[in-house]
Amino acid sequence: MNEHELDRAVSRLPKSIEPPRDLWPGIAARLRRRARRTWYWVPLAAAAVLAIVMIGRTMETHRAWDVTSLAGRPLLGDKRLTASGRLRVGDWLQTDDSSRALVAVGRIGEIEVKPGTRLQLVAARDNDHRLALARGAIDATVDAVPRIFYVETPAGTAIDLGCAYTLETDSIGNGRLHVTKGEVEFATGPRSSRVPLGAVIQTRPAIGPGIPYVDDAPLPLVRALVAFDFEKGGARAARNVLAVARAQDALSLWHLLQRVDASLRPMVYDRLAALLPPPPGVTRARALALEPRALEGYWTKIHSIHFRRIILKGVRDVDPRTGTTRQHE
């Protein structure tokens, strides 16, 4: 074996090898033992930590968000809201067909609660502002660092990445998210969708978020995506998506690439690359292998062109393949 053959063989070694047995039980046991030992040897420190936690929890329960009635008399807890009140952790806020309310999201934003909505304040910490939207619709506007404002719905969780959006759901999780500023991630277990401004996703119970599409997407594309995501449309639906997709639908194809069976991935990638060529460094092989860095690189390009197109809509005509302004004769 020469040097070159050795290098080639080494380069083919896998970076990851699964342990022959599950090592987690041993790790968990050691963490538990350490926790007990710490308590035994440092009771005062543990007591101090406990006291801080208790004080923190007490303070949290006293934290509350301001609520103002915009129309009618929303129900806050078990009381009708006449003008304004405080929504505390654990409290429910409910609007009927003719009432609306405005809720201050701590100091980072606000949500308008539309008629027919029921929501609960779940957490009001500086790093975790969390609501549960049981049903109805809200308009949220948040100006904060990503991932500190969450809205849980029956179909999954909307995670704010610095944005404004409208979120609606029925009581079992059939819903819709429309982002009007920034970006939102909607996650259900291992399935998640990234929804930039000017894009929409639908949600379904037990499935979670569908593939996002631009809010002016043609109806055949939306139908094909719904068939793929929620109606077990499989390869046929995926082909329908590819047949009607335009360059401005690249964000949908980027998600589709990660959700189709591996056998369909080349077809999706080739269509995506034809509509919006990948940036330097993103190769076909790396994208087909779903390498995170390749996917992230591609997303950055898709997102920046999409952003430019949406922001300049009505002002300049932006080429959805390149993001450059089109010159007209």
Place this chain on the structure above:
Amino acid sequence: MPSPDDLVARAQAGDQTAFRELYRQHAGRVYALCLRLTGNAGDAEERTQDVFVRLWDKLSSFRGESAFSSWLHRLAVNVVLNERRTTKRREQRVMPTEDPEDVGAQHAAPVHDSSGLRIDLEQAIAELPNGAREVFVLFAIEGYGHADIAALVGIAEGTSKAQLFRARQLLREKLDA
């Protein structure tokens, strides 16, 4: 799927479910590193557990300046090499000579693959002397430079280069045999 940042943040806040998910996502990568650095499946399992226990302690110091996986990788290298340093003398007493047959038994770390060459190569790496194996794994498989390896292992850069040369020579001989 929760993003890596989200999982790390939750684990930093003490969420063991998130920490278990981090374990699930990174165990294979950490175990592969431990297996190749130690050359022994049993030791690799122990070191993998050490790494994740250490990770639980150190998570609060992760500030996100680098990718979490890179940071964890560096932590794993340090855990394995520190353990190697502290047990070196004891190991020398237990196994004063490197009888190839004994070493082969110790290094039984079967890696199943359709490629016979890969299995041979894994076995050959496992059978390298400790110093040569550590340098080879860090340089040729994990992509560290000699300056980094020298700092991590506690040797001179020249020694690292010499160990690499020795490791490559030994590997070629073993694979040709």
